[in-house]
Amino acid sequence: MSTLVWFRDDLRLADHPALAAASRARDGIVALYVLDEVSPGVRPLGGAARWWLHASLSRLRAALAERGIPLILRRGSAETVVPAVVSECGAEQVTWNRRYGAERHGDARLKQALRDSRIDVRSFPGGLLFEPWRIATRAGEPYRVYSAFWRACLSAPDPPALPLPEPESLRAGPRRPASDDLEEWGLRPTAPDWAAGIAERWSPGEAEASARLRRFLARDPSAYPLGRDLPASRAGSDLSPHLRWGEISPRTVWHRSLESGGDVGEFLSELGWREFAWHTAFHRPDLHLRGIDARFDAFPWREPGADDLSAWRRGETGFPLVDAGMRELWRTGFMHNRVRMVAASFLTKNLLIDWRVGEAWFWDTLVDADAASNPFNWQWVAGCGADAAPYFRIFNPLTQQRRFDPEGEYVDRWAPDSLLRPEIVDLRISRARALAAYDSVRYGAEAPAPAQGPSET
Numbered sequence: 001m002s003t004l005v006w007f008r009d010d011l012r013l014a015d016h017p018a019l020a021a022a023s024r025a026r027d028g029i030v031a032l033y034v035l036d037e038v039s040p041g042v043r044p045l046g047g048a049a050r051w052w053l054h055a056s057l058s059r060l061r062a063a064l065a066e067r068g069i070p071l072i073l074r075r076g077s078a079e080t081v082v083p084a085v086v087s088e089c090g091a092e093q094v095t096w097n098r099r100y101g102a103e104r105h106g107d108a109r110l111k112q113a114l115r116d117s118r119i120d121v122r123s124f125p126g127g128l129l130f131e132p133w134r135i136a137t138r139a140g141e142p143y144r145v146y147s148a149f150w151r152a153c154l155s156a157p158d159p160p161a162l163p164l165p166e167p168e169s170l171r172a173g174p175r176r177p178a179s180d181d182l183e184e185w186g187l188r189p190t191a192p193d194w195a196a197g198i199a200e201r202w203s204p205g206e207a208e209a210s211a212r213l214r215r216f217l218a219r220d221p222s223a224y225p226l227g228r229d230l231p232a233s234r235a236g237s238d239l240s241p242h243l244r245w246g247e248i249s250p251r252t253v254w255h256r257s258l259e260s261g262g263d264v265g266e267f268l269s270e271l272g273w274r275e276f277a278w279h280t281a282f283h284r285p286d287l288h289l290r291g292i293d294a295r296f297d298a299f300p301w302r303e304p305g306a307d308d309l310s311a312w313r314r315g316e317t318g319f320p321l322v323d324a325g326m327r328e329l330w331r332t333g334f335m336h337n338r339v340r341m342v343a344a345s346f347l348t349k350n351l352l353i354d355w356r357v358g359e360a361w362f363w364d365t366l367v368d369a370d371a372a373s374n375p376f377n378w379q380w381v382a383g384c385g386a387d388a389a390p391y392f393r394i395f396n397p398l399t400q401q402r403r404f405d406p407e408g409e410y411v412d413r414w415a416p417d418s419l420l421r422p423e424i425v426d427l428r429i430s431r432a433r434a435l436a437a438y439d440s441v442r443y444g445a446e447a448p449a450p451a452q453g454p455s456e457t
């Protein structure tokens with residue numbers, strides 16, 4: 001009996017339960033990746049993500065080839081492609097690691113259709129630490145507050161399982177279906193090559209993901225809690241794109257971190273935010289389309305003017321920390337977390353532009369663009385998400401710059417000219433305008449603003 005392993009957001013060989021299960025197949029395995037940009041619930045990838053996917057697939061293909069397994073590439077609707085490949089290779093079993101966003105409905109239909117054709121289908125947990133249906137309040141509801149959520153995770157009866165080793169040996173199935181040519185998928189830009197800065201900064205693939213984790217854990221863990229807020233320090237693990245593409249599993253990160261013996265609580269709680277974002281997306285698969293707080297449906301966003309939106313995208317707002325972040329993003333496909341918060345607050349509050357516009361830009365430009373973490377965090381900043389920042393929390397980009405880039409190192413690196421640019425908006429006036437808009441959704445347009453003055457962070 002041969003088994004088809006369907007790779008999705010899990011482009012690795014270690015701690016890959018679907019591959020581990022398939023490695024026991026009598027007649028060997030067939031490895032498949034489907035580029036599906038057409039099925040309902042699938043959000044077509046942004047440019048930076050496509051770049052990453054190309055590199056990651058070629059690394060996975062090479063790693064599988066070393067073990068004698070070809071990676072079959074196909075394009076189209078998974079619900080059509082997977083059964084076609086199953087019949088081409090005569091597989092009697094299909095395995096995959098679960099997905100938790102809107103695509104899972106298609107996965108469920110496919111599972112049923114294959115089972116109806118007497119194919120044995122098995123799905124496994126692989127992308128999260130905890131299955132979303134296992135973490136719930138006493139009333140059986142999803143958590144809305146992060147601290148309670150993470151406490152529940154930490155005391156869950158089933159802690160994250162130990163990561164599985166890479167299968168000792170793999171054997172290819174007897175039939176080898178045809179594969180598309182990765183180059184022909186056109187995932188990488190041709191001229192102009194806007195991805196040169198991304199290629200300089202990042203090296204996709206499982207080997208680099210493990211090496212990054214090792215380097216991160218070899219550093220002094222006590223520097224992380226403070227350093228992670230300083231964009232010039234590069235104290236973060238830089239694991240987010242590797243986790244996004246499943247080049248390393250969160251279980252591996254979890255267990256290796258604990259084994260390191262350092263004080264990794266704060267680092268693991270960041271992994272907890274990833275978990276919280278995904279559990280939220282599991283219950284709200286339309287996370288990138290609608291605020292969790294329905295009152296925000298009526299929020300009076302401004303129609304973005306061509307000038308202010310493009311100044312934000314290009315990093316030409318005259319606010320150096322925002323500009324530095326937006327240019328880091330454009331050049332490298334990444335932006336430091338603190339700066340993401342400041343740039344997102346600036347767009348949604350000072351420019352009063354809909355968070356979905358910013359979310360879409362990040363979706364297109366981030367190498368770690370993630371269907372849960374990106375909309376979740378945008379909603380958090382905008383004030384309409386789960387456990388969101390209070391609506392009156394409007395980051396002052398100048399104060400943030402003084403606190404988190406006091407020597408100006410980060411700004412000097414990415415946007416030194418921004419210091420001389422005119423500011424595109426008056427912070428005091430735009431802040432008052434945002435507060436009035438937020439009051440109108442909280443209390444209704446007629447109600448008075450709260451007597452207590454809001455704080456500025």
Ligand SMILES: Cc1cc2nc3c(=O)[nH]c(=O)nc-3n(C[C@H](O)[C@H](O)[C@H](O)COP(=O)(O)OP(=O)(O)OC[C@H]3O[C@@H](n4cnc5c(N)ncnc54)[C@H](O)[C@@H]3O)c2cc1C
Pocket residue numbers: 228235236237238239240241243244267270271272273274275277335336337338340341344362366368369370371373374375377378381
């Ligand atoms: C507006 C906005 C958009 C964002 N979009 C994304 C996104 O598309 N993809 C993404 O992975 N992260 C996103 N984040 C979260 C965060 O900025 C990145 O995960 C972090 O910068 C990655 O750097 P790191 O790997 O060095 O993190 P570390 O500090 O080393 O943290 C370890 C891991 O924890 C996870 N993590 C950390 N912070 C968060 C968070 N706030 N939410 C969810 N997971 C987190 C990441 O997987 C990260 O790799 C966004 C944050 C904001 C404010």
